Amino acid sequence: MAILKIARMGHPVLATPAEQVADPKSPEICRLVKDMVETMIDANGAGLAAPQVHVPLAVVVFQAPEGRADPGLTEAERFDHTAPQTVLINPQIEVLSPEIEGGWEGCLSVPGLRGWVERPAHIRYRGVGLDGETIERVARGFHARVVQHECDHLLGRLYTSRMTDLSRLIFESEVRHFQ
Numbered sequence: 436m437a438i439l440k441i442a443r444m445g446h447p448v449l450a451t452p453a454e455q456v457a458d459p460k461s462p463e464i465c466r467l468v469k470d471m472v473e474t475m476i477d478a479n480g481a482g483l484a485a486p487q488v489h490v491p492l493a494v495v496v497f498q499a500p501e502g503r504a505d506p507g508l509t510e511a512e513r514f515d516h517t518a519p520q521t522v523l524i525n526p527q528i529e530v531l532s533p534e535i536e537g538g539w540e541g542c543l544s545v546p547g548l549r550g551w552v553e554r555p556a557h558i559r560y561r562g563v564g565l566d567g568e569t570i571e572r573v574a575r576g577f578h579a580r581v582v583q584h585e586c587d588h589l590l591g592r593l594y595t596s597r598m599t600d601l602s603r604l605i606f607e608s609e610v611r612h613f614q
C-alpha cells in the first residue's frame with residue numbers, strides 16, 4: 436500500500452468529471468481503493484475521491500457513522516474515525532426531500548480552510564463495492580453531507596463552488612468564532 440499525493444485546488448484533475456469504472460472487481464481498482472483508504476486515514480480526512488489522488492475515475496471512500504446523523508451533535512462527535520469505511524464505485528445520489536441543511540465543510544484538496552455549505556439533508560445513494568455487489572443506503576446529517584461532498588469531486592466540483600456566501604469561507608482555526 437502507499438500514501439498518495441493529494442491534488443490541491445487549482446489542479447485540473449479536480450475540475451475534470453470522472454469516468455465510470457468498467458470493472459469494479461479488477462486488481463487495479465482494489466489497489467487504488469486500498470491506497471485511497473490509507474491516504475485518507477493518514478491525512479485525517481472523512482472521505483476521499485479518486486480525482487483527489489490524480490486518478491479521474493468514479494471511486495470514493497469515506498467514513499461516516501450511521502445512525503448518528505443528528506445535526507445537533509458537535510463536529511467532534513460526528514467525526515468518528517471508528518465509523519465503518521465505505522467504498523463506492525460509480526456512485527449515484529437521489530435527493531429524497533426538499534429539506535436543506537447547512538454545515539461546515541473542509542477538504543483535503545483545500546487545506547486549512549472551512550466553508551459553510553447548504554446541501555440536501557436527506558438522500559439515497561447507490562454504488563458498487565469492491566466485491567461487485569450493489570450498495571444502497573439512505574443517509575441524513577453528516578453521513579449525507581460526506582457522500583455529497585465526495586460525489587461532487589467526481590463531477591469536477593469542490594465545495595467552494597457550492598457556497599452561496601463567501602464570507603463564510605474561513606480558516607479552520609477561526610471556526611470557533613461562528614459557534
Ligand code: NI
Binds near residue numbers: 544
Ligand atoms: Ni473534498
